[in-house]
Amino acid sequence: MGLMFKDETYRGDFTFYNSPEAIRHFPFPFHEDKYMYAVNIEPHAPGPKGSAYEFPIDVDEHYVADMKDRAIVLAEDPLRCQSLPHMITAEWDLVELLMTSMSEAYPEHFTLTRNGDAWHWINRPLGIDDEFTFGDTSTLRYPPMEYITRQCQGDFCLLDQRDGDLWMDSGMVTSQADWSLDFDIGMSFKEWHAPVPLAHEVGIFDRALKFLLAMQIGRPVRRLNWTMTINPRLDTSPENYHKWGTDRTTVTPENVGDKVHLRVELQALWRLPRSNAIVFSIRGYLIKMREVATIPKWSRRLHRVLKTLPPELAAYKGLTRYQQMTIDWLAKHDDGAPTTPGVWPE
Amino acid sequence: MSAPAEIRVRVTEAEAVTPAIKRLKLVPVTSNALPDFSGGAHTVVHYTDGPRHVRNPYSLMGSPFDSSAYQISVLRVPDSRGGSALIHDSVNEGTEITITSPINLFPIDRRARRHILIAGGIGITPFMAMTAQLDREGADFQLHYAMRCRDTGAYWKVLQGLYGHRVHTYFDDSNQTLPLTRLLDGQPLGTHLYVCGPAGMIDWVLKTARHAGWPDENVHYERFAAPPPGNTFAVELAKSKRTIEVGPRESVLEAIEAAGIEPQFLCRGGACGQCETAVVCADGTLQHNDHYLSDDEKASGKKMMICVSRFEGARLVLDL
Ligand code: HEM
Numbered sequence: 001m002g003l004m005f006k007d008e009t010y011r012g013d014f015t016f017y018n019s020p021e022a023i024r025h026f027p028f029p030f031h032e033d034k035y036m037y038a039v040n041i042e043p044h045a046p047g048p049k050g051s052a053y054e055f056p057i058d059v060d061e062h063y064v065a066d067m068k069d070r071a072i073v074l075a076e077d078p079l080r081c082q083s084l085p086h087m088i089t090a091e092w093d094l095v096e097l098l099m100t101s102m103s104e105a106y107p108e109h110f111t112l113t114r115n116g117d118a119w120h121w122i123n124r125p126l127g128i129d130d131e132f133t134f135g136d137t138s139t140l141r142y143p144p145m146e147y148i149t150r151q152c153q154g155d156f157c158l159l160d161q162r163d164g165d166l167w168m169d170s171g172m173v174t175s176q177a178d179w180s181l182d183f184d185i186g187m188s189f190k191e192w193h194a195p196v197p198l199a200h201e202v203g204i205f206d207r208a209l210k211f212l213l214a215m216q217i218g219r220p221v222r223r224l225n226w227t228m229t230i231n232p233r234l235d236t237s238p239e240n241y242h243k244w245g246t247d248r249t250t251v252t253p254e255n256v257g258d259k260v261h262l263r264v265e266l267q268a269l270w271r272l273p274r275s276n277a278i279v280f281s282i283r284g285y286l287i288k289m290r291e292v293a294t295i296p297k298w299s300r301r302l303h304r305v306l307k308t309l310p311p312e313l314a315a316y317k318g319l320t321r322y323q324q325m326t327i328d329w330l331a332k333h334d335d336g337a338p339t340t341p342g343v344w345p346e
Numbered sequence: 347m348s349a350p351a352e353i354r355v356r357v358t359e360a361e362a363v364t365p366a367i368k369r370l371k372l373v374p375v376t377s378n379a380l381p382d383f384s385g386g387a388h389t390v391v392h393y394t395d396g397p398r399h400v401r402n403p404y405s406l407m408g409s410p411f412d413s414s415a416y417q418i419s420v421l422r423v424p425d426s427r428g429g430s431a432l433i434h435d436s437v438n439e440g441t442e443i444t445i446t447s448p449i450n451l452f453p454i455d456r457r458a459r460r461h462i463l464i465a466g467g468i469g470i471t472p473f474m475a476m477t478a479q480l481d482r483e484g485a486d487f488q489l490h491y492a493m494r495c496r497d498t499g500a501y502w503k504v505l506q507g508l509y510g511h512r513v514h515t516y517f518d519d520s521n522q523t524l525p526l527t528r529l530l531d532g533q534p535l536g537t538h539l540y541v542c543g544p545a546g547m548i549d550w551v552l553k554t555a556r557h558a559g560w561p562d563e564n565v566h567y568e569r570f571a572a573p574p575p576g577n578t579f580a581v582e583l584a585k586s587k588r589t590i591e592v593g594p595r596e597s598v599l600e601a602i603e604a605a606g607i608e609p610q611f612l613c614r615g616g617a618c619g620q621c622e623t624a625v626v627c628a629d630g631t632l633q634h635n636d637h638y639l640s641d642d643e644k645a646s647g648k649k650m651m652i653c654v655s656r657f658e659g660a661r662l663v664l665d666l
C-alpha cells in the first residue's frame with residue numbers, strides 16, 4: 001500500500017500535523033520515566049511494521065512537505081549544503097545507499113535500475129525521472145549528495161575518518177536543532193560536540209568515538225536524541241534564530257497542546273564502502289503535545305521525564321522558558337499509574 | 347558492540363604465487379556479492395581443521411570495484427603458530443572458510459594531492475587494492491616496492507603491467523635500495539606517505555619521515571603484530587568467574603574464545619583497540635605487544651590488548 005503524502009507547511013500557517021498512523025509511527029524516545037545522556041547506540045535493525053524503524057531509511061506521510069521545506073531553506077541559504085572536495089567518493093556512496101534503500105523499501109514510489117554505471121532513478125512523489133552515470137558528477141543536476149538529499153527526509157553529515165578521528169567534512173543540514181553546519185564544517189568529533197553539557201565529563205564521547213571508528217560495512221547503528229520545538233518548524237537553525245527564537249515567548253497554558261512539539265531525531269550511522277567514510281543521518285520527527293496525549297503511556301512518561309530533567313539539559317535544549325507550562329499541561333494526562341518498560345504504547 | 351559479522355566463502359582459486367605465498371580467491375557461498383570495501387581494508391580468516399585452527403587478519407588485495415570475489419595472499423611464516431601453515435597445507439580450491447566483513451584500518455587519505463606507497467615484501471597486499479582504487483579515481487600515486495629477489499617477490503610484474511612507470515621495484519639481491527631520503531625530499535605540499543611491510547622497514551620509514559619534518563598526519567602505516575609465543579599462564583576472568591589457561595602458542599583472545607566467550611576484536615594484531623581489556627589485578631609482568639596503547643597506558647598496568655599481549659607472573663585477573 002502506498003503512502004498518502006500530505007500537503008502541509010512547517011512555516012507561516014504551520015499546517016503540519018500527524019495522522020493517527022503517523023502518531024503510532026513516531027519514534028518515542030523514552031524507555032523509562034527519566035532521561036540522562038548515555039552511549040545509547042544499538043544496531044539499526046528492522047523494527048516492527050508501521051514503526052519508524054521498519055526500513056533503514058524511513059519515508060512517511062510528511063515526505064513531500066519536508067522536501068519542499070528543504071528547497072525553500074536552500075534557496076535562501078545555499079551554505080546549508082557544503083562538501084569539501086575530498087568527500088566526493090563518500091557523496092557517491094551516499095547516493096548508492098539512499099537510492100537502494102528507498103527503492104527496496106518503497107518500490108511503489110521509487111525505482112532504481114542499474115546497468116553497470118548507467119543508473120536510472122525514478123522518484124514518483126517528486127516527479128523525478130533521471131538517467132545518469134554513477135561516478136560522473138556532470139550527469140546530475142546537483143552534486144551527488146545534494147542531488148539525493150534533496151529527495152530524502154532528514155539531515156545528513158558525511159564524516160571522513162582519519163588520524164583516529166571523525167571529521168565533519170560534508171553535510172546537508174536544513175532542519176537542525178540549533179547547530180550550524182557552516183560553523184562545524186571541518187571540525188573533529190569532540191570539537192563539534194564541545195557545547196554539549198555533562199556528557200564529556202563522564203566519557204560518553206570517548207566511548208562513542210571509539211565505537212564509531214570501528215564501525216563495519218553492513219552493520220548500521222542508530223541512536224535517538226530529542227528536544228522540543230515551538231510550532232512545527234523544521235528549520236530551527238542558529239542562522240534563522242531571529243525567526244524562531246521568539247516563538248518560545250508565545251506559549252500560553254491554553255496553546256501548549258498545539259504549539260509545543262516533542263522533536264525526536266532518529267540518528268542512524270552507516271559505514272560507507274568505497275570512501276570508508278561514515279554517514280550520520282539525523283531524521284527529525286515532530287509531534288504535538290495534543291498528539292502525544294492520545295497515547296496514555298507516552299503522556300504519563302513525558303510528564304515525568306520533563307519534571308526530573310537535569311537543569312543543564314533543559315537549558316542546553318532551550319526548554320527552560322516553557323518547561324513548567326508544558327509539565328502542567330501534561331500533568332492533566334498523568335494519573336500517576338506505573339508505566340511499562342520500553343517505548344511502545346501499552 | 348560485538349565481534350564482526352561473519353561471511354561464509356568458498357575458495358575458487360588457490361595459487362602458489364611464489365614458493366611461500368598462496369593467493370586465495372574467495373566467493374560467497376550463499377549470496378552473489380560480498381560487501382563492497384575500500385583500499386586498505388582487511389578481513390579476518392577463520393578456519394578449523396580438526397585440532398588445527400586459524401583466525402588471522404589478511405588485507406583484501408582484489409579491486410574494490412569487484413564485489414563478486416575477494417582475494418587474499420597468505421605468506422607461510424616459518425616458525426609460526428601454525429595458522430599460515432594450516433592455510434597453506436589444507437585450504438585449497440573448494441574449501442569453505444569463514445571471513446569477517448571487511449574493516450579498514452589503513453584508509454586512503456583523500457585530501458592528499460599525491461600518494462606515495464611504500465611496500466616491503468608481503469606488505470604489498472593492501473596496496474594492490476589501494477592502487478586499483480587510486481587509479482580508478484584518477485589520483486596521483488607512485489608505488490615503491492622492495493623485495494628480496496625477483497623470484498620470491500609477488501605481483502610486481504602484474505603491477506608494472508597495470509601502472510607502468512608509477513611502479514618502482516627494488517631487489518635486495520641486486521643491491522638495490524629504496525632511495526627513501528631522496529623520495530621524501532622535495533615532495534609537493536599535501537603529499538601523503540603510506541607504508542606497509544616488516545616491522546623494521548616501518549620503523550625506518552617513520553623515523554626518516556619524522557626526521558625530514560613530515561607531519562604525523564601525512565604518514566600512514568599498517569602494522570599487524572602476530573601474537574608472539576611465550577610461556578603458559580593462567581587468566582582469571584572476573585565477570586564470568588572462570589580461570590583459563592593460555593598455552594605457549596595461543597593468545598589470551600584465542601584461549602578465551604576456545605572457552606566459548608566472544609570478546610570484541612577487529613584486527614587481532616594489536617592495532618585497532620577493540621580488544622582493550624581492563625586489568626583487575628596483575629601480580630607479575632604484563633608483556634605488551636600491541637601498537638595501540640600509549641607508553642603511559644602500558645606502564646600503568648591497567649589495560650591490556652588481549653589479542654597480542656601476554657603475562658608472566660603469579661596472578662592475572664581480567665575484567666571479562
Ligand atoms: C558521528 C556522528 C555524529 C554527528 C555528526 C553528531 C553531531 C552532533 C551535533 C552537531 C550536535 C549539536 C552540538 C551543538 O550544540 O552544537 C550533537 C549533539 C549531541 N550528540 Fe552528537 N553527533 C554524532 C554522534 C554522536 C554519538 C554516537 C553520540 C552518542 C553518545 C552523540 C551524542 C550527542 C549528544 C548527547 C548531544 C547533545 C544532544 C542534546 O541534548 O540535544 N553524538 N551531535
Ligand code: FES
Nearest residue numbers: 614618619621653
Ligand atoms: S583486536 Fe585489534 S587491538 Fe586487539
